[in-house]
Amino acid sequence: MLKVEALHASYGGSMVLHGVDLSINRGEIKALMGRNGMGKTTLMRAVMGLLPIRSGKIIFDGKSIHGLRTHEIAALGLGYVPQGREIFGDFTVWENLQLSMLKLPRAERKIPEVIFQYFPILASRKYQKAGSFSGGEQQMLAIARALATQPKMLLLDEPSEGIQPSIVDQISEILKKINADTGITILIVEQNVDMVMETAINCAFMEKGRIVETCSIEALQENESIIACHIAV
């Protein structure tokens, strides 16, 4: 579904990605782990066209998306839930979701009912300002907003950050359900080991701008030293 080859990118003048190779299969839930500052967020932003790429390839759904503008990449079916959620705090839930559909003709612009089945809380708070929500609720809105763009693949950047554990579990469950129901491919950048174990099928580890190891979640469960080696401080 998504294939990144020998990707080099810099952020703020210094090289952050030194030849990233990463591939995610259709329908897979893959986790990307690594310590802070290893380039995970930069990779996500580069894929979304929010950062210029120095060299390398990004292939999404059989097409090279290198050099496309962000809205074109989104239109091909990549939904992005950024770190810190970045919902529009001054807008209502409804407006936040509506934004994802502005590119569609007006007649087709209906928020898919299934989104409210995954996140019932959003249905009851449709006309509340998103800024008044708790971190967990904002995260749900951010995921719902990405889903409303009707993506083939979701990129999530640290969805558990700053969210209470019970909600993290809930979000894990919902992501698995979305994946099972719709077959949407998911790449999730995470530092929360429990969430990764709970949600993902495979896991890649990033160190200093490169992918250093990829393994299945079963392998991780059997041999926890892999995690210790790559992310424990």
Added chain:
Amino acid sequence: MDFSIQILNGLNYILVLILVAMGLVIIFGLMRVINMAHGEFFLLGAYTVVMTDHAGLGFWPGLFIAPVVVGIIGMIIEYLCIRHLYQRFLDTILATWGLSIAIKQLVIVIFGPAGLMIKPPLPQLVSFMGIEYPAYRLFIMAVALMTIGLTFYVFLRTDFGLGARAVIANRDMAAVLGINTRKMYRTTFTFGSALAGLAGAVMAPLMSCDPQMGLGFFIPAFLAILVGGTGTLAGVLVGGGAVGGADSLISFIYSPVISQIVVFSLVIIVIRIRPQGLLGSRGRG
């Protein structure tokens, strides 16, 4: 009685100022471009009316085509120049400043440096509440109010407005959700230019149209934005009201020179205390 006429004149000035400032703030909010040529869009609007008047078509057709003409000029300028300078804040200031000088010189070459007058389109006086007031000034207020209302409607109630507000709040996320930000920039620049063109056209009969006339509105409009803040459209109303109101009042009581000094000082005090403006929030860059 004299005073109530002054209040109406002040209101007149405030509304036109808001019209000019609104174009400026919309362009800045979305594109992070300070359009130094905004005053010259005002100028071009006024000269469009001068041209139709001198061509014998009169004032009214000019009033309608001025925003269209200036909007198209804005769109061309966006395409040829501004588009290549996004994310280069200082360069856009220099480029639009250069553009401002070029437009002024072009107007001097074509029309000469002298002030041109046009025939008053509505010379009659209207009497109400014990005063007599020029009908044309009432017309200006109505046009300005309607245009301000329409702009608010577009930005607060339409899909385009929702997208535009999203770009203002968080450009990257708006793009991630599929909004074509470049297209939005072009539309916005065109719309903002058209607003300045309309303001210039509607003010032309009250002013002597000369190549420097844009500056007289660009500077106070700029101050209005500094005072009101750039995050919301409502900031323009507050800023325009404060700057335009203070200017009119002090000019009437003392003199325009003292008024300039006082208004500038007040603006400095406001931005010293609230750098983000009265209604602004500390937004992202």
